[in-house]
Amino acid sequence: MPELGRAALVLCLGLSLYAAAAGAFAARTRRRRLAASAANALYASFGAAVIASLVLAAALLRHDFTFSYVAGHTSRELPVAYTLSAFWGGQEGSLLLWLLILTAYAAAACALNRRRAPDLVLWVVPVLGGVASFFSFLLVVVASPFGTQPPPLDGSGLNPALQNPYMLAHPPMLYLGYVGLTVPFAFAMGALLSRRADERWIVATRRWTLGAWAFLGVGQLLGAHWAYVEVGWGGYYAWDPVENAALMPWLAATAFLHSVMVQEKKGMLKVWNVLLVILAFGLSLFGTFLTRSGILSSIHSFTEGSIGPWFVGFIAVVTAFSLALVFVRLPLLRARTKLESPISREATFLYNNLLLVALCLTILWGVIFPILSEAVRGEASAVRGPYYNFFLRSFGLPLLLLMGIGPLIAWRRSSLRALRRTFAWPAATAVATGVILLATGAGSSLLGVVAYSFSAFVLASIVVEFALGASARSSLAGESWPVALASLVARNRRRYGGYVVHAAVVLLAVGIAGSSIYDTVREKTLRPGQTLQVGRYAVTYRNSVERRAANAQEFRALVDVRRGGQLIGRMQPGRNWYPAEQQASSEMAIRRDWTRAEDLDLIVQRFNSSDGSIELKALVKPLVNLIWLSGLLFIGGALIALWPDAREQRRLAARYADSSVAAPA
Amino acid sequence: MTLAYALAAALAVSCVVLVAWPFLREPEPRLDRVRELSDLEQRQVALAEARDRSLAALKELEFDHRTGKVSDEDYRALVGPLRRQAAEALRALEPRLERTARQPHAEPATEEPSRGVE
Numbered sequence: 001m002p003e004l005g006r007a008a009l010v011l012c013l014g015l016s017l018y019a020a021a022a023g024a025f026a027a028r029t030r031r032r033r034l035a036a037s038a039a040n041a042l043y044a045s046f047g048a049a050v051i052a053s054l055v056l057a058a059a060l061l062r063h064d065f066t067f068s069y070v071a072g073h074t075s076r077e078l079p080v081a082y083t084l085s086a087f088w089g090g091q092e093g094s095l096l097l098w099l100l101i102l103t104a105y106a107a108a109a110c111a112l113n114r115r116r117a118p119d120l121v122l123w124v125v126p127v128l129g130g131v132a133s134f135f136s137f138l139l140v141v142v143a144s145p146f147g148t149q150p151p152p153l154d155g156s157g158l159n160p161a162l163q164n165p166y167m168l169a170h171p172p173m174l175y176l177g178y179v180g181l182t183v184p185f186a187f188a189m190g191a192l193l194s195r196r197a198d199e200r201w202i203v204a205t206r207r208w209t210l211g212a213w214a215f216l217g218v219g220q221l222l223g224a225h226w227a228y229v230e231v232g233w234g235g236y237y238a239w240d241p242v243e244n245a246a247l248m249p250w251l252a253a254t255a256f257l258h259s260v261m262v263q264e265k266k267g268m269l270k271v272w273n274v275l276l277v278i279l280a281f282g283l284s285l286f287g288t289f290l291t292r293s294g295i296l297s298s299i300h301s302f303t304e305g306s307i308g309p310w311f312v313g314f315i316a317v318v319t320a321f322s323l324a325l326v327f328v329r330l331p332l333l334r335a336r337t338k339l340e341s342p343i344s345r346e347a348t349f350l351y352n353n354l355l356l357v358a359l360c361l362t363i364l365w366g367v368i369f370p371i372l373s374e375a376v377r378g379e380a381s382a383v384r385g386p387y388y389n390f391f392l393r394s395f396g397l398p399l400l401l402l403m404g405i406g407p408l409i410a411w412r413r414s415s416l417r418a419l420r421r422t423f424a425w426p427a428a429t430a431v432a433t434g435v436i437l438l439a440t441g442a443g444s445s446l447l448g449v450v451a452y453s454f455s456a457f458v459l460a461s462i463v464v465e466f467a468l469g470a471s472a473r474s475s476l477a478g479e480s481w482p483v484a485l486a487s488l489v490a491r492n493r494r495r496y497g498g499y500v501v502h503a504a505v506v507l508l509a510v511g512i513a514g515s516s517i518y519d520t521v522r523e524k525t526l527r528p529g530q531t532l533q534v535g536r537y538a539v540t541y542r543n544s545v546e547r548r549a550a551n552a553q554e555f556r557a558l559v560d561v562r563r564g565g566q567l568i569g570r571m572q573p574g575r576n577w578y579p580a581e582q583q584a585s586s587e588m589a590i591r592r593d594w595t596r597a598e599d600l601d602l603i604v605q606r607f608n609s610s611d612g613s614i615e616l617k618a619l620v621k622p623l624v625n626l627i628w629l630s631g632l633l634f635i636g637g638a639l640i641a642l643w644p645d646a647r648e649q650r651r652l653a654a655r656y657a658d659s660s661v662a663a664p665a
Numbered sequence: 666m667t668l669a670y671a672l673a674a675a676l677a678v679s680c681v682v683l684v685a686w687p688f689l690r691e692p693e694p695r696l697d698r699v700r701e702l703s704d705l706e707q708r709q710v711a712l713a714e715a716r717d718r719s720l721a722a723l724k725e726l727e728f729d730h731r732t733g734k735v736s737d738e739d740y741r742a743l744v745g746p747l748r749r750q751a752a753e754a755l756r757a758l759e760p761r762l763e764r765t766a767r768q769p770h771a772e773p774a775t776e777e778p779s780r781g782v783e
């Protein structure tokens with residue numbers, strides 16, 4: 001039924017255009033029925049996007065190779081789950097997923113706020129309609145997933161690297177994050193267009209921003225785990241532009257989540273916050289452009305490609321429009337208060353923001369420099385790991401330290417006496433950690449010692465925050481300590497959820513430092529019976545086997561693993577051959593030791609059929625599992641921060657309800 | 666293919682009805698305007714935000730003082746201005762709120778009360 005899919009997309013385009021044009025006209029002339037009609041068009045565009053998505057999903061599941069997209073991204077032997085994940089495995093499908101999530105978010109955001117903030121939603125509808133129009137246009141005119149062809153006997157299959165359980169969740173999570181940033185952008189623009197200088201747009205989008213940011217974070221961790229287990233090079237992050245594409249908007253959103261608190265508490269940084277929202281949204285568009293335009297393989301494939309120039313044009317229009325709007329509304333955004341002291345909570349948020357944005361922009365420069373150099377000089381100059389690692393250390397370590405300092409400092413100002421008291425335990429813990437590490441021989445890397453000492457400082461400051469808060473609450477309300485702790489968190493979920501997220505970031509930092517600074521890597525060609533020593537492990541290659549899987553031919557090396565002379569298990573690293581796709585993939589074997597939080601990874605780089613030998617790469621990655629554990633903690637913290645607070649919602653509802661009943665003075 | 670066209674037509678008709686619904690439901694409304702926040706109301710929102718900000722800051726200051734994050738000296742220096750700010754915001758809001766309470770139906774009759782975007 002490609003005709004139904006095409007019709008649904010054309011309808012979606014028409015509805016989005018109507019929402020944008022009629023919505024803008026209605027907002028300008030304040031026509032109630034027209035505004036309601038434009039909002040309804042946005043809801044209907046979601047319905048049309050759902051129909052288009054169902055048509056594509058049904059075609060994928062039915063192996064309907066009359067759809068060029070289905071033939072190009074699946075095969076009859078492809079397992080059902082991966083057949084469905086092919087929805088976002090190609091350009092057209094992933095753009096349709098963008099549109100589906102965008103229209104769903106747009107409909108939900110407008111429906112939830114149309115009574116709470118009607119004058120804001122009036123302008124939000126055309127902004128969301130404008131963004132949806134762009135993606136609908138791409139899908140209708142430039143990259144339709146409903147192109148047809150005479151059906152081949154079998155499809156081309158799905159890229160083997162995408163045939164991994166993590167690929168079922170990683171792209172949708174990232175898209176939920178990318179697209180989610182459209183909502184705060186639309187509300188910020190809505191506030192500026194409607195000349196509202198208050199914080200209504202921030203209140204309306206608080207959870208949307210936090211949710212989008214959490215999805216982006218989880219999506220990146222899932223992507224890192226996918227790279228670790230699937231790509232077969234023994235790492236989890238390679239500063240690849242596609243990875244950076246997701247990291248940049250996440251960093252901008254992280255900066256916004258912090259600086260918005262300064263606006264809420266002190267009424268400062270209004271311009272900065274709007275700029276951060278524009279940056280985060282612009283980077284989410286840029287990320288989609290990077291991954292989908294073909295520009296990463298070559299600047300020429302970008303200009304020859306279909307969607308690239310459209311994306312560049314749209315990003316330019318969005319940036320120019322939003323910056324011009326900020327400029328025009330500058331008088332509305334003036335802060336009435338100033339920074340009282342450089343040693344205050346708001347000052348640490350400011351430092352944190354500067355570092356986050358600096359890191360974000362240096363990564364952006366690393367991503368666009370090769371593109372620019374290819375465009376100007378005709379040859380790409382690659383920006384490699386050392387560039388990014390340098391800036392990660394330069395900005396990341398101070399950021400880590402600030403994460404511990406910030407919570408210990410009061411708003412407005414802190415005296416030295418108070419600082420001495422609150423810093424005592426965390427500072428002592430950091431120093432003790434550093435001394436212990438040096439004493440136990442971890443001093444081979446000064447960077448590692450510094451990273452671990454800072455991490456200890458942050459963890460100690462989080463513990464101090466919870467402990468002091470709970471005991472103050474306990475003495476104030478006469479509650480037992482556990483009850484006081486629970487009510488402390490319940491009464492200020494954003495703050496304490498944020499601390500849990502900070503703890504997750506510390507685990508991440510410890511995991512990254514441990515697995516990248518203290519790892520061991522060995523490579524050797526082994527004949528059957530030969531052994532390779534890597535760290536505490538001795539790995540002995542026995543022989544290789546070949547077997548048939550559902551849609552691939554598997555080649556596995558059988559390797560015995562010993563530690564301290566004792567056999568502790570057998571691992572089976574190898575390679576797969578996918579006949580439908582005519583591609584091979586490396587299948588790394590991982591032996592996870594949770595008690596030591598370390599992994600032993602084995603990668604077969606080549607099977608030599610002439611003499612039966614293998615080229616084996618073995619890695620011991622200490623503390624790498626903390627990275628994955630940090631993901632669980634991150635989700636927990638984000639959920640605490642996202643959990644609705646009925647008292648807070650009542651208070652905010654009362655605050656803004658007052659304005660709608662006020663009588664003239 | 667016929668079924669696809671029939672479904673597409675049904676989808677299109679449903680969407681058009683939904684979009685036209687506000688006009689179908691109210692062909693001749695008494696008023697067709699979304700009420701705009703007056704300058705006074707915008708000012709009131711700003712005052713309510715200032716009031717909430719001051720009260721939250723006071724609460725946070727008390728808590729930070731109790732946990733030792735704010736010294737006695739800082740507390741004494743900060744609490745006065747914050748109380749003054751909160752009192753000013755409350756005072757500025759008070760007459761309007763009182764007037765609103767006395768005249769619950771004081772909405773100007775020229776415009777329909779805010780119905781939002783429906």
